[in-house]
Amino acid sequence: QVQLVESGGGLVQSGGSLRLSCAASGRTSSRYGMGWFRQAPGKEREFVAAISWNAGSTYYTDSVKGRFTISRDNAKNTVYLQMNSLKPEDAAVYYCAADSALTLRDGVKFYDYWGQGTQVTVSS
Numbered sequence: 001q002v003q004l005v006e007s008g009g010g011l012v013q014s015g016g017s018l019r020l021s022c023a024a025s026g027r028t029s030s031r032y033g034m035g036w037f038r039q040a041p042g043k044e045r046e047f048v049a050a051i052s053w054n055a056g057s058t059y060y061t062d063s064v065k066g067r068f069t070i071s072r073d074n075a076k077n078t079v080y081l082q083m084n085s086l087k088p089e090d091a092a093v094y095y096c097a098a099d100s101a102l103t104l105r106d107g108v109k110f111y112d113y114w115g116q117g118t119q120v121t122v123s124s
Contacts, residue, residue: 001026002113004096009118012086016122020081022096022115033099034072034079035111038092038120045095047106049081059104064090088124093117 008020035050049070050059058070069082097111
């Protein structure tokens with residue numbers, strides 16, 4: 001079992017920045033791909049970004065490319081999502097998730113473990 005705890009969410013003005021963190025514990029193996037997803041009210045959970053177990057590869061949904069950066073520190077068992085130039089449409093609950101596959105994947109169904117989420121609110 002892997003436990004994931006997100007932090008760093010909050011209220012920010014449009015154009016501002018936030019950095020989300022996801023701390024892993026339990027059966028922590030650095031050989032998990034990690035992803036960030038988000039879910040706005042009334043919408044399905046959607047993929048945001050993913051990073052391979054060794055940070056050698058990253059993958060972003062088109063709407064966040066150039067604004068968001070995913071990274072990880074395996075020594076600290078922590079994954080980050082740096083979010084810049086935030087827009088009101090980025091507002092959602094953000095979840096981190098762990099995927100035991102070695103390839104980057106963007107489907108909710110592929111991820112084995114999930115955190116409880118952290119709220120990001122962007123005011124216009």
